[in-house]
Amino acid sequence: xxxxxxxxxxxxxxxxxxxxxxxxxxxxxxxxxxxxxxxxxxxxxxxxxxxxxxxxxxxxxxxxxxxxxxxxxxxxxxxxxxxxxxxxxxxxxxxxxxxxxxxxxxxxxxxxxxxxxxxxxxxxxxxxxxxxxxxxxxxxxxxxxxxxx
Numbered sequence: 204x205x206x207x208x209x210x211x212x213x214x215x216x217x218x219x220x221x222x223x224x225x226x227x228x229x230x231x232x233x234x235x236x237x238x239x240x241x242x243x244x245x246x247x248x249x250x251x252x253x254x255x256x257x258x259x260x261x262x263x264x265x266x267x268x269x270x271x272x273x274x275x276x277x278x279x280x281x282x283x284x285x286x287x288x289x290x291x292x293x294x295x296x297x298x299x300x301x302x303x304x305x306x307x308x309x310x311x312x313x314x315x316x317x318x319x320x321x322x323x324x325x326x327x328x329x330x331x332x333x334x335x336x337x338x339x340x341x342x343x344x345x346x347x348x349x350x351x352x
Contacts (some may be wrong), residue, residue, distance in 0.1 A: 246317035
């Protein structure tokens with residue numbers, strides 16, 4: 204059974220990953236393509252979150268480097284525009300309290316709303332089968348996905 208919540212608690216989110224799952228969970232907008240990046244970049248620009256490189260500079264580059272977004276000064280989200288679909292990762296070690304968890308959840312929701320596609324957060328190096336959290340833009344809800352045994 205899925206556990207639908209609009210905002211998972213920090214404790215539930217961290218516990219859902221379990222021990223020894225890697226520190227850099229991956230996320231992706233399911234079914235996204237290169238065509239979804241302009242909407243994501245526009246949404247990030249409108250968020251006011253600092254980025255590195257600067258979004259305008261990143262868009263002018265021939266090669267698209269990793270884009271670092273900081274929804275909080277202590278929380279870094281790395282986007283990978285050159286992968287051909289909308290993908291990013293987070294650092295579990297930075298999820299130290301509810302504020303930091305909320306910042307990551309806000310980034311996930313922003314990507315889902317911008318693309319109109321579900322976003323999965325999964326174990327490092329995993330796939331959809333290892334999803335821990337799903338965001339559905341049609342309901343604006345985050346869902347903790349129970350561990351598969």
